[in-house]
Amino acid sequence: MAAMDPRASRIAPSLSDIEWLAERALATIPKSLKRHLRNLVIRVDELPDEEVEEEMELESPFDILGLYRGVALPRKSVGDVRPDADMVFLYRRPILDYWCETGEDLYRVVRHVLIHEIGHHFGFSDEDMERLEEEA
Numbered sequence: 001m002a003a004m005d006p007r008a009s010r011i012a013p014s015l016s017d018i019e020w021l022a023e024r025a026l027a028t029i030p031k032s033l034k035r036h037l038r039n040l041v042i043r044v045d046e047l048p049d050e051e052v053e054e055e056m057e058l059e060s061p062f063d064i065l066g067l068y069r070g071v072a073l074p075r076k077s078v079g080d081v082r083p084d085a086d087m088v089f090l091y092r093r094p095i096l097d098y099w100c101e102t103g104e105d106l107y108r109v110v111r112h113v114l115i116h117e118i119g120h121h122f123g124f125s126d127e128d129m130e131r132l133e134e135e136a
Contacts, residue, residue: 018044018092025111041087062094066113068120088117
């Protein structure tokens with residue numbers, strides 16, 4: 001069953017609503033880049049787990065909207081054997097908090113977080129992405 005557009009309801013968008021928005025956002029990525037995302041798993045969780053909180057030294061689980069876990073493409077080697085797939089995590093509750101605090105369009109928030117984390121998959125640093133956004 002397809003998720004509803006979260007703007008059509010007064011109920012907080014669900015995990016499946018955020019997944020639907022992420023799928024819409026993913027569809028906007030150019031084919032030339034999308035072909036490098038075939039093995040990338042995109043997952044929506046409520047909050048980061050304790051391991052992520054500790055690893056990222058977060059004061060609160062609401063301090064992170066998304067996360068890329070994997071080996072960036074420029075660092076991959078054909079000899080690499082990784083049992084885990086590269087993954088992008090989107091964290092629903094922090095995204096919704098940010099959305100409520102800023103009043104930004106939820107689709108734009110999800111798209112921004114998704115593209116930011118995919119940027120890490122391509123090997124971009126946070127600083128690289130900030131610079132690209134400022135130039136755009």
